[in-house]
């Protein structure tokens with residue numbers, strides 16, 4: 001092969017040009033206010049439908065105070081791996097609170113939900129094993145599967161007949177098998193048929209890992225997620241989630257049996273070889289769990305808001321949703337960008353989600369408990385019909 005002596009980074013510019021041509025180019029936008037239902041985005045006050053802060057806790061004074069006090073007491077950083085100098089009593093409090101809420105024997109917090117998925121999946125299966133993965137799973141599940149070196153087969157979205165057929169064809173050629181799925185799908189807002197999935201898992205002797213990132217604080221009577229919603233607590237499940245969405249902090253967790261958590265502390269590289277969650281983030285998450293459990297009215301209000309929008313928005317254009325994520329399907333990236341711009345002119349922040357994040361472009365709306373009826377009505381008014 002001919003190797004020219006020109007700049008080895010030339011390809012970056014070409015690649016960026018390709019991204020621009022496809023209307024896939026993205027860039028950051030600066031928010032200049034506390035997180036909440038109303039934000040200041042690049043100098044404009046907008047009603048915020050772009051946040052994962054479903055219960056409005058990220059700007060809550062009680063979380064701010066808890067984080068500040070923890071920082072004053074323990075400093076800004078946790079200074080090392082949890083197995084070396086990085087473990088604090090606060091981590092223990094948070095892990096107990098999550099296990100108690102999730103009704104599991106134990107829990108383990110990671111520095112992000114993404115790292116929780118990478119570390120857990122790659123610790124549980126290897127090259128002799130099989131992973132069955134929903135086609136619409138989050139990037140962290142897909143990359144965790146890649147990192148594990150297991151054989152990965154994806155099944156059609158929420159299609160239990162397809163899952164079953166693929167297990168039937170392949171299961172007996174592998175040692176362990178792990179089924180992985182979002183419970184609330186992050187870019188669609190629908191939910192996985194968990195009871196059916198668990199019965200298939202049982203039939204084929206598979207472990208099951210569910211990602212509750214968008215279900216925690218949203219689904220189930222106490223907000224514990226989709227597992228609570230479907231009353232599937234008694235199944236031997238691996239539950240992953242995040243502290244960064246409804247909990248308003250930063251970090252991730254795994255909840256499950258004592259053996260599982262003990263094993264992960266010894267084998268999950270993204271937990272062992274990274275710095276422990278910071279004192280401020282940990283304390284904020286502890287406070288968030290406490291508030292969500294003491295104030296169930298927040299979840300009720302969130303569902304009143306979701307149901308209002310599902311009733312009032314033009315049903316033909318909305319993708320099926322069973323969560324606080326509501327999507328308007330559009331034909332092209334350009335159409336999605338254009339629609340987002342129109343909404344922004346009407347005072348609404350609702351981002352366009354485009355390939356490669358999703359196969360088809362859309363506007364993605366995140367409903368919050370702290371949206372007022374006026375905020376929701378403003379969205380309905382501005383919506384295309």
Ligand SMILES: *Cc1c(COP(=O)(O)O)cnc(C)c1O
Pocket residue numbers: 112113114115117138140182186211213214242243244250251252
């Ligand atoms: C956001 C998200 C994650 C990652 O969580 P972070 O704590 O933000 O890293 C993982 N899985 C799903 C389904 C998500 O939506």
